[in-house]
Amino acid sequence: MLKDLINTTAEVRDALSEGRPVVALESTIISHGMPYPTNRETAAAVEGIVREAGAVPATIAILDGKIRVGITAEELEFLSTSDTIKKACERDIPFIVAGKLCAATTVSATLAIAHAAGIRVFATGGIGAVGPDASTTMDISADLPALGRYECITVCSGAKAFMDVAGTLEFLETQGIPVVVYGTDRFPLFYSLDSGERVDWVMESAGEIARVFAIQVATLPGRGLLVANPIPSESAIPESEIRKAIDSALAYVAERKITGKAFTPAVLSRIAEITGGRSLTANIALIRNNARLAGEIAAALALQK
Ligand code: PSU
Ligand code: MN
Numbered sequence: 646m647l648k649d650l651i652n653t654t655a656e657v658r659d660a661l662s663e664g665r666p667v668v669a670l671e672s673t674i675i676s677h678g679m680p681y682p683t684n685r686e687t688a689a690a691v692e693g694i695v696r697e698a699g700a701v702p703a704t705i706a707i708l709d710g711k712i713r714v715g716i717t718a719e720e721l722e723f724l725s726t727s728d729t730i731k732k733a734c735e736r737d738i739p740f741i742v743a744g745k746l747c748a749a750t751t752v753s754a755t756l757a758i759a760h761a762a763g764i765r766v767f768a769t770g771g772i773g774a775v776g777p778d779a780s781t782t783m784d785i786s787a788d789l790p791a792l793g794r795y796e797c798i799t800v801c802s803g804a805k806a807f808m809d810v811a812g813t814l815e816f817l818e819t820q821g822i823p824v825v826v827y828g829t830d831r832f833p834l835f836y837s838l839d840s841g842e843r844v845d846w847v848m849e850s851a852g853e854i855a856r857v858f859a860i861q862v863a864t865l866p867g868r869g870l871l872v873a874n875p876i877p878s879e880s881a882i883p884e885s886e887i888r889k890a891i892d893s894a895l896a897y898v899a900e901r902k903i904t905g906k907a908f909t910p911a912v913l914s915r916i917a918e919i920t921g922g923r924s925l926t927a928n929i930a931l932i933r934n935n936a937r938l939a940g941e942i943a944a945a946l947a948l949q950k
Contacts, residue, residue: 647712647761650742654715657703661763666700666943669714669759669767669797674932675704675721676730676749677910678770679925680917685725687929689718691768691936698940703764705755707733710745714762724749732906734787752799753791756869760795765858765946767799768939770932771835772871773909774804775812777895782904785816792869793822798858798946800872800939802931803833803840806884807891807912810840817871823861824871825854827938833875836927837884844873851941858942859949874938880930882923890919 653661660667670691675684688704695702703715706724713720724730724747733741733748735757741748750758752769759767773786792799804813814832817824825846826832834840848854858870875881894915903911917925 647738647757651712651714651758651762653762654703657701657715657762660701664947666940666947667703667764667766668695668700668936668939668943669755669762669764670695670702670704670936671752671755671767671769672704672706672724672749673732673751674770675724676727677732678913679928680914681725683925683929685721687932688721688725691932694933694936695768695940698937698944700766700940700943702936703759703762705750705758707738707741707746707748707750709747710742712738712742712758714758714764732910735791736787752788753786756791756795756797756799760797765797766939766943767797768932768935769799769801770928770935771803771805772799772801774808774810775816776908777807777809779809779812784904784908789813789816789822790820792817792871793820794867795869796862796867798854798870798872798939798942800874800935800942802876802935803835803873805909805913806835806837806887807895807916810834810842814842814844821865822869822871823865824873825857827854827872827874829875833873834884835931836876836882836887836924838875838878838881839884848872851938852945854942855945855949858946872938872942874935876927876931877934880927882920882927887916887920887924890916890924893919
């Protein structure tokens with residue numbers, strides 16, 4: 646079983662066995678989502694924020710074929726700097742383990758591992774989504790069906806702004822994945838507060854989200870809950886400003902025929918170049934904000950038992 650292949654740190658293991666709150670964190674944002682040393686600094690800060698919220702952070706990755714739930718500072722440095730780290734989505738897990746390879750885990754792979762480890766709350770930046778030309782490319786991230794396959798709460802700031810947000814919400818509906826927005830009825834746009842897409846369910850507190858999840862587990866067992874948490878307004882980039890950078894980054898990767906797993910990292914880094922790092926500052930702010938909410942939700946869930 647996947648569970649038997651997982652190496653959990655003593656801190657995370659103890660927290661889980663005592664029913665204390667734990668928040669899973671993914672590692673693709675570290676190895677493929679941000680430049681060094683911002684990636685390492687942000688990942689360390691995010692772990693600290695989860696702790697401040699009263700939960701134990703569990704950063705997930707695969708190192709030399711070992712599935713890790715919780716990593717050391719040295720391992721974080723390695724994930725932040727090495728160019729040997731693959732990007733693993735859920736279906737890659739057996740190959741990375743069999744080949745004793747190193748991989749950062751995407752949302753889909755992190756969910757599979759977190760769930761097997763018994764973790765119920767997970768924080769990321771922006772989920773993988775329906776790609777901008779999905780009707781011709783069929784690029785629909787493996788993150789989306791995975792959100793529905795594991796009984797876990799995923800806290801994000803929406804889909805990345807260069808994805809098809811309306812299409813993503815349609816896909817989530819088709820898959821039967823409950824979606825709530827925190828504090829507003831508009832689905833956020835990653836770098837910006839509002840994608841313009843309305844969502845039916847609005848929650849105003851971590852306790853309310855934890856209560857709904859408990860009922861979801863009873864009524865729709867085996868399914869995840871997606872929580873969209875808008876970027877803090879002081880760090881948001883208005884859509885009118887970021888749109889030009891997105892269009893130009895999309896044209897840049899199209900010219901170079903960058904597709905598949907390389908697409909999202911290439912677009913993120915091109916947008917950061919074009920905006921002179923402003924998109925990166927926004928990305929840091931939103932993942933920190935998601936870590937805080939995830940920690941609060943995990944704490945609220947732990948109180949329920
Ligand atoms: N959020 C970020 N930066 C990232 C990611 C999320 O702020 O780099 C990662 C997540 O690991 C997510 C992945 O699963 O991007 C999506 O990749 P793709 O679009 O190839 O499915
Ligand atoms: Mn994709």
